Amino acid sequence: MLKVIVVDDEPLARKGMMVRLREFPELEVIAECTNGQQAIDSISQLTPDLVFLDVEMPGMDGFAVLKQLQAQNAVLPYIVFVTAYDHYAYSAFEVSALDYVLKPVEPERLKQAVEKVLKIYQAQDTQRHKGQLAEAVAKLTGDDTGNILQRLDNAQPVVNDRFPDAISIKDSGEITRVPVAAIEWVDAAGDYMCIHTRDGQTHILRRTMKELEQELDPKLFVRVHRSAIVNVHTIAKLQMLANGEHQLMLTNGQAVKVSRSYKDRVKQVFNQ
Structure with missing residues (x-):
């Protein structure tokens, strides 16, 4: 499951997002934040995998939150911006957000965003496991890690079980x-x-x-x-x-x- 934080200064918007996210068994909401500073603190402490981040918040908006996290060299979660204005879309991708959804959040559009996150997460998770397996096999066999990864990508045996007599x-x-x-x-x-x-x-x-x-x-x-x-x-x-x-x-x-x-x-x- 992906750990999720919901950030929005509007109580009704937070509640609505929480209700919709319950429909995704792959997601677990671990915190909800009401402002930008709270979001920065929670992201730093809880290291979520995914954050639904409201753009328009008083004091510190969603873009400022993300830029401050980047300035701190923090490990960034996947970011999906939530906004009432589609003109923010370009800016969202400029700061490396994975996707954005418009308010009021439509179930089908939210599903598309979640599926996009899950697809990228699974691909990266598979690659991470391949890397760990390749390192372990390399330590045991002395083979080059790159060669092992190439065999994994080509669905070939990682270790050759037939050796010359x-x-x-x-x-x-x-x-x-x-x-x-x-x-x-x-x-x-x-x-x-x-x-x-x-x-x-x-x-x-x-x-x-x-x-x-x-x-x-x-x-x-x-x-x-x-x-x-x-x-x-x-x-x-x-x-x-x-x-x-x-x-x-x-x-x-x-x-x-x-x-x-x-x-x-x-x-x-x-x-x-």
Whole structure:
């Protein structure tokens, strides 16, 4: 539900608006104000989603209310101006009002204004949830937030559940298939990557760390540094060093530094 404040200096006009707004289950009126200053105080304290704001009020009219809120850098709600004069319409849109309705308020016109607000709110709410989901997935997988949002917009899977069982590595005219399950950890070496496997071998791969990370199952591999990826099954313990930094000790005795930006992702491995 959207939290709503009704602002009007005329008691009958406020009452009429309150009655009409009851017909919209998506709206909850949390306050009614009788003047501009009261409106500013209520909006600042209650942070409504939507305000029906009367234009013609003594002392401080609706435009002055909105301009003062803007000057305070307040988080502005959706504004629907209510006025007896349609010549205010242009000015209403100039100060970023979402819509306006004329007095006496006609039910059908009010419905159009409310539906307009709800449509915009739902679109922004969906985008906000997509952003939150993309950030969460990015933290878990190391994928770029923009790529995740693009997949969401295209109705594609957010995380690829099918990952290759082996990685093909070309070297000196040969192609070696390295089983993903055999990889213990990976570190970057300039323009190359060194893939270290359980049999003690090191394979040189001419790929970027980001490209390889997208091919590895995030449930089995964790990015611990800008230049290092580790198989979670090879992690023995997480150590805090004297300088406040962290490092992983692998089961093969290898120490791998953990950067601050990836520390939370590493800690999630120990919480699983």
